[in-house]
Each structure stands twice: as structure tokens, then as C-alpha cells.
Amino acid sequence: MIFNNQYELQRVEKAELLKELGKNPYTHNIKRDSTTKKFKDDHEQIKNLENMRDKNKENTVAGRIKFLRHMGKAAFAKIEDDQGVLQVYFSKESIGEDWFKSVKKLIEVGDIISVTGFPFITKTGELSLHVKTLKLATKSITPLPEKFHGLTNKELRYRKRYLDMIMNYKIKETFRTRSKIVSLIRNFFEEKNFLEVETPMMHPIPGGANAKPFVTHHNALGVERYLRIAPELYLKRLIVGGFEAVFEINRNFRNEGMDLTHNPEFTMIEFYWAYHTYYDLMELTQEMFAMLLKQLKLPKKIPYGDIEIDFSKKFKILSYKNALIEIGGISIETLETKKSVLAYLKDKDEEVDEKLSLGKLYEKLFDLYVEKKLINPTFIIDYPIEISPLARKKDDDQNIAERFELFIAGHEIANGFNELNDPIDQYNRFTSQLKIKDEGDGSAHEMDEDYVRALGYGLPPTAGQGIGIDRLTMILTNEQSIRDVILFPAMKPVHVNNNKKEDI
RNA sequence: GUCUUGUUAGCUCAGCUGGUAGAGCAGUUCCCUUUUAAGGAAUUGGCCGUUGGUUCGAAUCCAACACAGGACACCA
Numbered sequence: 001m002i003f004n005n006q007y008e009l010q011r012v013e014k015a016e017l018l019k020e021l022g023k024n025p026y027t028h029n030i031k032r033d034s035t036t037k038k039f040k041d042d043h044e045q046i047k048n049l050e051n052m053r054d055k056n057k058e059n060t061v062a063g064r065i066k067f068l069r070h071m072g073k074a075a076f077a078k079i080e081d082d083q084g085v086l087q088v089y090f091s092k093e094s095i096g097e098d099w100f101k102s103v104k105k106l107i108e109v110g111d112i113i114s115v116t117g118f119p120f121i122t123k124t125g126e127l128s129l130h131v132k133t134l135k136l137a138t139k140s141i142t143p144l145p146e147k148f149h150g151l152t153n154k155e156l157r158y159r160k161r162y163l164d165m166i167m168n169y170k171i172k173e174t175f176r177t178r179s180k181i182v183s184l185i186r187n188f189f190e191e192k193n194f195l196e197v198e199t200p201m202m203h204p205i206p207g208g209a210n211a212k213p214f215v216t217h218h219n220a221l222g223v224e225r226y227l228r229i230a231p232e233l234y235l236k237r238l239i240v241g242g243f244e245a246v247f248e249i250n251r252n253f254r255n256e257g258m259d260l261t262h263n264p265e266f267t268m269i270e271f272y273w274a275y276h277t278y279y280d281l282m283e284l285t286q287e288m289f290a291m292l293l294k295q296l297k298l299p300k301k302i303p304y305g306d307i308e309i310d311f312s313k314k315f316k317i318l319s320y321k322n323a324l325i326e327i328g329g330i331s332i333e334t335l336e337t338k339k340s341v342l343a344y345l346k347d348k349d350e351e352v353d354e355k356l357s358l359g360k361l362y363e364k365l366f367d368l369y370v371e372k373k374l375i376n377p378t379f380i381i382d383y384p385i386e387i388s389p390l391a392r393k394k395d396d397d398q399n400i401a402e403r404f405e406l407f408i409a410g411h412e413i414a415n416g417f418n419e420l421n422d423p424i425d426q427y428n429r430f431t432s433q434l435k436i437k438d439e440g441d442g443s444a445h446e447m448d449e450d451y452v453r454a455l456g457y458g459l460p461p462t463a464g465q466g467i468g469i470d471r472l473t474m475i476l477t478n479e480q481s482i483r484d485v486i487l488f489p490a491m492k493p494v495h496v497n498n499n500k501k502e503d504i
Numbered sequence: 505g506u507c508u509u510g511u512u513a514g515c516u517c518a519g520c521u522g523g524u525a526g527a528g529c530a531g532u533u534c535c536c537u538u539u540u541a542a543g544g545a546a547u548u549g550g551c552c553g554u555u556g557g558u559u560c561g562a563a564u565c566c567a568a569c570a571c572a573g574g575a576c577a578c579c580a
Contacts, residue, residue, distance in 0.1 A: 005549095006548080010531070069540075070542095071538080071542075074538075075539085076538075076540075087539090089537095089539085091538095108530095122539075123538045126538095126539090128538090142514080143514055144530085145516080145529095145530085149515070149541095150515080150516085151516090154572070154573060158572090212578090230580095254579065257578055262578090262580070266580070412579095442578095466580080491572085493571095494571060
């Protein structure tokens with residue numbers, strides 16, 4: 001029996017007793033004509049009535065009992081539904097003596113009930129429902145956590161999100177906002193004539209990002225498949241095919257570490273826009289943020305933990321190299337050669353791989369000394385080419401990619417660039433990524449010959465971008481951990497320890 | 505992957521330098537017809553994360569392991 005602790009057994013017994021009384025503890029025969037919020041809104045004016053009640057009104061509201069206060073022959077309960085909480089009052093007289101006695105014994109906090117009755121205002125001034133009929137909708141077998149402190153254990157909150165939602169009302173708001181963000185973004189792109197598409201999640205060759213993939217096996221085909229690390233290469237094939245503006249909002253999977261900003265599966269929007277440039281993307285991104293803030297009714301300066309993020313000005317644009325100099329405080333001379341950068345890092349007691357290229361070393365410097373300082377929205381542009389294997393080179397500097405990343409609150413939120421559409425160049429970039437992979441960087445990009453062949457047919461000048469929806473939601477909901485914006489974040493399984501020594 | 509802190513009743517937490525486990529809420533039994541974490545009286549409930557070790561004796565000391573929070577590393 002799965003429910004075997006003393007409290008659960010007690011409640012199972014109560015459910016049995018209810019059945020014996022002819023009250024199905026799991027009935028479906030419940031209809032309501034109002035909600036906790038609507039009931040309060042509809043009857044707000046009864047405070048002006050003489051008796052502060054209106055016996056001619058009648059509504060049925062259903063919800064979970066969160067508080068229950070018995071007082072001999074009467075009782076108050078707070079019931080909660082999707083919309084909020086409503087206090088209900090019932091007594092021996094209002095629902096009948098026998099049923100009142102049974103309710104007192106058999107119905108408790110956690111149970112879901114429906115109540116029918118009229119609005120009134122209590123002595124302490126709370127608009128409440130005076131119950132005439134009380135029905136049990138669902139008997140709760142497992143008791144709820146404590147009513148005052150609630151559920152605070154983070155592990156339990158993540159593992160049992162349903163319980164977290166019952167106990168921590170605020171978290172539901174966060175996930176409503178998340179849903180709204182996705183919906184608003186979808187709308188935004190549709191209105192700009194982007195076409196929403198769905199490309200494969202199981203890839204024969206993992207591509208579109210530098211990351212380690214999850215591997216799975218396709219039985220019928222007898223081949224390995226990789227959960228996608230990015231939809232990028234498929235979306236660009238669609239641009240080759242003739243769609244000129246596409247987007248996809250869905251999950252990507254990366255087989256890497258987890259922390260406050262990384263979950264192994266995460267949601268991204270990627271969009272590709274033919275005959276546009278990465279400067280157009282930066283404009284579009286700012287427009288999108290303005291739209292989100294407006295629709296979510298957020299101010300232009302929003303709090304995030306101990307800091308404030310200012311969206312009121314045009315986002316700052318700064319080149320990668322200048323960011324290292326101006327924000328990282330690194331001298332131009334230091335940045336000139338591999339040797340001087342290595343010396344700088346060693347001087348700072350940082351562990352570095354001497355084999356890293358200058359571009360990779362820049363990346364290291366950026367992560368160490370710049371990223372965390374980018375609080376207000378900032379576009380960092382013009383990235384080293386070797387960390388941007390799918391981005392177009394600048395015409396006047398072969399070492400720089402026409403690429404940007406958007407940073408907010410020290411986190412990377414978006415990544416966009418002019419797509420590399422020279423098939424020969426792309427082939428060579430893949431080849432040099434393979435070399436990096438051979439040298440031991442498991443996250444280097446794979447060769448995707450079919451993608452290069454697609455480019456062979458001609459990819460129009462295109463700019464493309466990805467935005468991390470989880471991180472975006474974190475910023476807009478003021479949550480510090482990605483786990484607080486993912487309904488069911490990845491957790492290790494808890495396994496029962498059975499390795500007790502056997503007698504010999 | 506590394507470091508660090510934690511794991512005690514259903515939940516939130518005490519438990520000191522080792523001496524056989526406590527509180528509040530919830531539950532159970534009573535009293536109470538307008539309460540707001542309602543109140544009053546009594547009371548049930550513990551493989552002290554797991555496995556070993558040290559010791560006459562371990563929730564407490566030591567080790568390994570598991571899981572979690574945080575930091576770092578990798579990445580978005």
C-alpha cells in the first residue's frame with residue numbers, strides 16, 4: 001500500500017466512512033457557477049445593505065480547504081481555487097445537524113469541496129459565503145504541510161511541484177507570467193509575418209551550437225539519434241527552401257552541468273529573417289522587450305534581486321574587444337597576443353589551457369571579467385570568428401563575426417548573427433571545428449554535410465537569433481534560479497537504499 | 505566534475521563538550537454558533553538520510569555513499 005503512514009491511513013478510513021454515508025469521496029457530480037474571485041467581485045456591494053448580507057443571492061463555488069476553524073456548532077473555512085481564496089461559513093443549522101457532525105469528523109484541510117450559499121460580511125468585515133449546501137468533491141488522502149510556514153524545502157518544492165503550487169500561491173503567478181511571455185512572443189512574431197515551424201528534435205548530427213548532446217537509440221532504424229542542441233541548421237534549411245521569416249519556440253537539450261541558469265532541457269525561440277541584418281535583429285529585440293514590459297504591465301526599471309535593470313534607454317551596443325577593455329579593464333596591449341593574454345591570466349591565478357586560440361582566450365577573459373558586470377541590457381557585438389562557426393565574417397576583418405549577444409543582469413539572454421551563407425567557408429569552418437573536437441573539446445561543432453549542401457543551393461542574406469525563454473522569464477519575474485521558472489526542473493532520482501548486509 | 509553547507513515527527517525547526525529525542529502547526533478525543541496562524545484541556549506520532557567505524561554507550565565523533573542548497577568549472 002502506497003499510503004501507509006498513520007495520517008494517510010486515517011484519511012483513507014474517513015473516505016471509507018463517507019462512502020458508507022452515501023457520499024462518494026471522488027464524485028464528478030460537481031457544478032459551480034462562480035469562482036472565489038467572481039463571488040467577491042459580484043457581491044462587493046452587500047456591505048451597503050442593512051444586514052450586510054443578501055439571502056436572495058445564491059452561488060456555488062468550489063475549492064480546496066486551506067484553513068478550517070471549528071467552533072462547536074459552527075465553522076469557518078477558507079477555500080482556494082485558481083482565482084484566489086474565499087472564506088465560507090457553515091453551521092449545524094445551515095447544513096443540517098447530521099451532516100454537520102459528519103463534516104466535522106470526516107472533512108478536513110486539503111479536501112476539495114463545493115459550497116452553495118449567499119454572501120454576507122462577518123463581524124470582522126470579511127466578505128464570506130454563508131453555506132446552505134456543502135458537498136465533498138475530492139477527499140485528500142495526503143495531509144498538507146503546515147499552514148503557517150508552508151512548504152519551504154526547495155527539494156520538495158521542485159520534486160513535488162503540485163504541492164508547491166498548493167502551498168505557495170505566488171509560484172502560480174510566475175508560471176502564468178511564463179505562459180504569457182511565450183504567448184506574447186508568439187504573437188509578436190506572427191504579426192511580423194514570421195511563420196511558426198516545428199523541426200526535428202531528434203537529430204542524426206547534433207548541430208547549431210557548441211554543446212554536448214544527449215544520445216538515444218532508434219530501434220527500427222538501428223541508428224543513434226541526438227536530442228537537439230539547437231534547431232538552427234534546420235531552420236536555415238527552410239530559408240534555403242524559400243520561407244523568408246520563420247521561428248520555432250521549443251525545447252533544446254544539452255548534456256552539461258546544471259546551475260542557477262542551466263537546466264538540461266530549456267526553451268528557446270529561434271528565428272531567421274531573410275534580407276535582414278544583425279542590426280535589424282537588435283532593433284527587433286528591443287521592440288520585443290518594450291512590448292513584453294508593456295503587456296506584462298511592468299515598469300521600465302525593474303527590480304532583479306538586489307539590483308535594478310533599466311529598460312528605459314536604448315540598449316547599449318559595445319564591441320567584444322571594447323567590452324574587454326572598457327568593462328573588463330584589460331589593456332589593449334594585453335589583448336594583442338596570445339602570450340600577453342596568457343601572462344595576464346596567469347598573473348590573476350586563473351587556470352588556462354595554453355593551447356587555446358586567441359579567440360578562445362578572449363572568451364575566457366569575457367566570461368571572467370565582463371559578463372557579470374553587464375546589468376542593464378547590453379548588446380556585445382563583433383565576436384571572435386573561432387567561437388562563432390556559423391556566423392558571417394566581417395568584410396573588413398576576417399577574424400570578426402557579424403554577431404551579437406544580449407546580456408541582462410549578468411546573464412546571456414540572446415545570441416544573434418548574420419548567417420554564414422558561403423558554403424565553402426562553412427565547410428572549412430566545420431572542418432576546423434572537427435580539428436578542435438579531435439583536440440578534446442567535446443562541445444565543438446560537428447560536420448553537417450547536408451547542411452553545407454543546402455547552403456550550396458543558396459541561402460539568401462539572412463540574420464538569425466535565439467532567445468532563452470527560461471532566462472528571459474527569470475528576469476521578468478525576478479526569479480534568481482532557473483528552477484523557479486521551470487515547472488518540473490531536472491532532479492536526480494531519489495533511490496531507496498536497499499544494500500543492507502545480508503546474513504551469511 | 506570540484507569545493508562547501510545541510511539531511512531529526514506529515515510540515516517548520518530545536519537538540520551545547522557523546523548518556524538512549526523535543527517544540528509549534530497538523531492529527532486524535534473532548535469543550536466552544538462570527539473565526540482570521542481562532543481559543544481551551546488531554547493525547548498519538550521518530551530506521552535522527554543510508555552503510556560502516558570509534559566507544560561501555562552515537563542524532564551528536566570519524567569514513568564512505570545518496571540526495572539537496574550554494575559557489576566554482578563547462579555551457580545558453
